[in-house]
Amino acid sequence: MHGRRTLRRARCALVLGGWLACSAACASSDELGALVPPTADEDPALPRVQVTIGGHARWLHLETLGEGGRPVVLILPGGPGSDYRLLRDALAPLADEHLLVFWDQHGGGLSERVSRPSQLTPDSFDEEIAAVHVLVAPGEKVTLIGHSYGAEIALRYTALHPEAVERLVLIEPGPVNDFARDHRPTSFVGLDVFESLFWDNEVMTAQDHARADYRLLGVLRRGSRSFYCASQEPVEVPSWRFGAYAFEVVQREEGSTDYARGIEAFAPRVLLIAGTCGDLQTSFQQAYNLPALPRADLVRIEGAGHFTLFLDYAPQTLAAIRAYLAEAP
Amino acid sequence: MRRSLPAWLSGALTISPWLAPSLARAELVPRPDARRTALQSTLALEPELTLSAALLFPLRLDSPRAVLSLGAGVKWAVLLPTRGDLQLSLGAAGSYLVARDWGAACAASALATRAQNEAATFYGLGLELRCQPGYFHGAWSVGLDLGLQSALSTHVEHSATARSTFEERYPPGVTGITGPRDGWYRFTATRFRVGVASSHRWGDHWSGVLALGSLFARQDQGLLLAFNLAQLPIYLELGAGYAW
Numbered sequence: 046m047h048g049r050r051t052l053r054r055a056r057c058a059l060v061l062g063g064w065l066a067c068s069a070a071c072a073s074s075d076e077l078g079a080l081v082p083p084t085a086d087e088d089p090a091l092p093r094v095q096v097t098i099g100g101h102a103r104w105l106h107l108e109t110l111g112e113g114g115r116p117v118v119l120i121l122p123g124g125p126g127s128d129y130r131l132l133r134d135a136l137a138p139l140a141d142e143h144l145l146v147f148w149d150q151h152g153g154g155l156s157e158r159v160s161r162p163s164q165l166t167p168d169s170f171d172e173e174i175a176a177v178h179v180l181v182a183p184g185e186k187v188t189l190i191g192h193s194y195g196a197e198i199a200l201r202y203t204a205l206h207p208e209a210v211e212r213l214v215l216i217e218p219g220p221v222n223d224f225a226r227d228h229r230p231t232s233f234v235g236l237d238v239f240e241s242l243f244w245d246n247e248v249m250t251a252q253d254h255a256r257a258d259y260r261l262l263g264v265l266r267r268g269s270r271s272f273y274c275a276s277q278e279p280v281e282v283p284s285w286r287f288g289a290y291a292f293e294v295v296q297r298e299e300g301s302t303d304y305a306r307g308i309e310a311f312a313p314r315v316l317l318i319a320g321t322c323g324d325l326q327t328s329f330q331q332a333y334n335l336p337a338l339p340r341a342d343l344v345r346i347e348g349a350g351h352f353t354l355f356l357d358y359a360p361q362t363l364a365a366i367r368a369y370l371a372e373a374p
Numbered sequence: 375m376r377r378s379l380p381a382w383l384s385g386a387l388t389i390s391p392w393l394a395p396s397l398a399r400a401e402l403v404p405r406p407d408a409r410r411t412a413l414q415s416t417l418a419l420e421p422e423l424t425l426s427a428a429l430l431f432p433l434r435l436d437s438p439r440a441v442l443s444l445g446a447g448v449k450w451a452v453l454l455p456t457r458g459d460l461q462l463s464l465g466a467a468g469s470y471l472v473a474r475d476w477g478a479a480c481a482a483s484a485l486a487t488r489a490q491n492e493a494a495t496f497y498g499l500g501l502e503l504r505c506q507p508g509y510f511h512g513a514w515s516v517g518l519d520l521g522l523q524s525a526l527s528t529h530v531e532h533s534a535t536a537r538s539t540f541e542e543r544y545p546p547g548v549t550g551i552t553g554p555r556d557g558w559y560r561f562t563a564t565r566f567r568v569g570v571a572s573s574h575r576w577g578d579h580w581s582g583v584l585a586l587g588s589l590f591a592r593q594d595q596g597l598l599l600a601f602n603l604a605q606l607p608i609y610l611e612l613g614a615g616y617a618w
Binding site for chain 2: 241249
């Protein structure tokens, strides 16, 4: 009887010990490329540049399209935290007349991750745009095209440095000031997204940047459904990596920032593009963002949403930008 | 009846914490004759909505102050009814009465969990340890609810969406870091539970329990409350048990 019990205990210990040993032998999710593509500081094969932001040297994932010597266009993706893949695919044709500069903001996309909220502020993004500007077009004016949060920081850069900017294109910016923030539609992500996001904690928690970004990828498509027409299913949006920490922190850090403050000093007309579907569509822009932009023309793209502006409706978006850039400032 | 404290307490503790969250609450239920088979069911917000059920079989022990039981259970993510996200548990729990109205139950369970999202399908193997030191008085009890859960090894099978994130990153002709990699990963989830639990018994067969507190994960950047990082560290559990 005693012997049998001892044997049973030994067997249990063996199984448990074996399992723990196996677990230790498993791969680590920290290994580069295990879950998400490595960032520019981790992967020197990526197109990248190093700039100084807030006293810290940061690697930015950056590439250019088009020939040098042409008018420079800086293109800023949204999120906050997103990458430029969607915009590159859609806006690449503009490279026939411009030098396009795409990059992921620090903390987002494939750019270096940042782990302090104080380094992900509107000021830090302003400093980043200035650093890229100096790098690719020193002493020259540049055109800015920004989407979503990228449009907000492009607007702020223009408002703070109107002498440095040639033209400004804002594509469905988020709320640019408290007035617009107070009126932004509040959309619940959906019970299924909520359930999935938290159930996944049973198997993987967002302990570090890679795991947090990977976890967010797991709900990104369905979690973006408020950017589509009500009857539309969210589609696969081309992307590399979404910075979950930046997404969370930048929205907290912006506080009551007025991205449009000072834009009156920018003389050229501003192009504002919006679709007719989703939270940031034409009606929102017209009612809440446009009042802060005294010299802006709103172009409405019928049927488009926040992402489909660069997918199904990319030709219309491109045509609007081309027409604007062809005009005299 | 009051003189048989060790019996009811150990019986109470038999309805144990070892079967994941669902069972851990109910061992606080005072139960004079709990050395019986019991069925437990729990509705919980963790903060996702889950429903769990478990069947428990008490073992015979010589000591009147100690109880040991074995059992199995299942937990289900209710709002994802068709995706097959669930957790199976198997384990054992021990309890011990340390003083007249004071006791504790500690338990360990092995967990097998499936989860699926747009990035991957996960199969996790893990452990949960849960301890509930408490005060027992008559038909009711109150105590702390402390725990640790860890996915020791998790198999990750990446989706086409996750694979596509590795495409078109490099200039033509450049070979860089490839991925993502399917396979087993170690220690992909660790969460801690700190809360309180209270229970009540009605008659010979029925019991109920309420537990609430914080269920939180370590986050290297220090974000303990962040929706986008799935850090909403609360739980609330409501359970019912029937013994026969």
